[in-house]
Amino acid sequence: xxxxxxxxxxxxxxxxxxxxxxxxxxxxxxxxxxxxxxxxxxxxxxxxxxxxxxxxxxxxxxxxxxxxxxxxxxxxxxxxxxxxxxxxxxxxxxxxxxxxxxxxxxxxxxxx
Amino acid sequence: xxxxxxxxxxxxxxxxxxxxxxxxxxxxxxxxxxxxxxxxxxxxxxxxxxxxxxxxxxxxxxxxxxxxxxxxxxxxxxxxxxxxxxxxxxxxxxxxxxxxxxxxxxxxxxx
Numbered sequence: 001x002x003x004x005x006x007x008x009x010x011x012x013x014x015x016x017x018x019x020x021x022x023x024x025x026x027x028x029x030x031x032x033x034x035x036x037x038x039x040x041x042x043x044x045x046x047x048x049x050x051x052x053x054x055x056x057x058x059x060x061x062x063x064x065x066x067x068x069x070x071x072x073x074x075x076x077x078x079x080x081x082x083x084x085x086x087x088x089x090x091x092x093x094x095x096x097x098x099x100x101x102x103x104x105x106x107x108x109x110x111x112x
Numbered sequence: 113x114x115x116x117x118x119x120x121x122x123x124x125x126x127x128x129x130x131x132x133x134x135x136x137x138x139x140x141x142x143x144x145x146x147x148x149x150x151x152x153x154x155x156x157x158x159x160x161x162x163x164x165x166x167x168x169x170x171x172x173x174x175x176x177x178x179x180x181x182x183x184x185x186x187x188x189x190x191x192x193x194x195x196x197x198x199x200x201x202x203x204x205x206x207x208x209x210x211x212x213x214x215x216x217x218x219x220x221x222x223x
Contacts, residue, residue, distance in 0.1 A: 004154075031209050033209065033211075035213075040215070041215055041216075042200055042213035042214050042215045042216055043200070043202075043211075043213040044213070045210060045211065045212070048208075048209065048210060050208065050209070058210065088152075090154055090155065094209050096209075099160065099209070100145060100157040100160050101145075101155075101157065101211065102157065103147075103155040103156070104154050105153060105154045106153065106154050108152075
């Protein structure tokens with residue numbers, strides 16, 4: 001999966017709890033991205049970061065937060081404000097913003 | 113809303129046949145990319161084609177881009193059972209890497 005790790009692979013949480021998904025890359029890429037995928041659907045962009053200490057909202061940022069304190073790490077927090085958090089979450093990175101993205105293996109989050 | 117739309121939604125073929133998937137989009141783009149996803153896994157990049165390019169090849173893959181029709185196609189020649197996966201097109205209108213994905217085409221190649 002191209003030098004990007006996501007942990008854990010499966011995550012279960014109770015409704016009302018915040019949860020943080022990990023994403024680490026050793027590709028020395030500047031840009032990192034978080035996507036959400038629902039069954040039978042394509043990916044939707046949650047947040048992206050083109051450089052350390054900077055990030056922008058994607059198309060569906062409500063109920064999510066991120067940080068980019070280190071180049072290799074881009075954790076995603078799913079807050080209790082996210083109304084439908086159960087989904088498959090994918091992290092990606094890119095050497096330059098307009099180039100191909102390398103994806104991690106994903107984290108499947110189930111909230112009950 | 114998602115910009116890219118793939119057609120067909122599902123495609124079932126025999127090993128050795130060619131598979132063609134189409135992608136349509138709505139706004140102008142900087143580049144268009146094709147990705148493959150095996151069930152429950154992350155995506156793998158296949159080909160990136162820029163708005164000033166019309167055709168690109170990579171091994172058994174051929175991608176065309178028609179910006180006047182806002183459409184692209186992915187051709188997989190001499191398909192193999194290992195090509196069974198979902199295929200997504202993604203458009204980048206900004207050159208910031210802010211990709212918008214279609215819903216994908218599920219390809220099944222029968223041995």
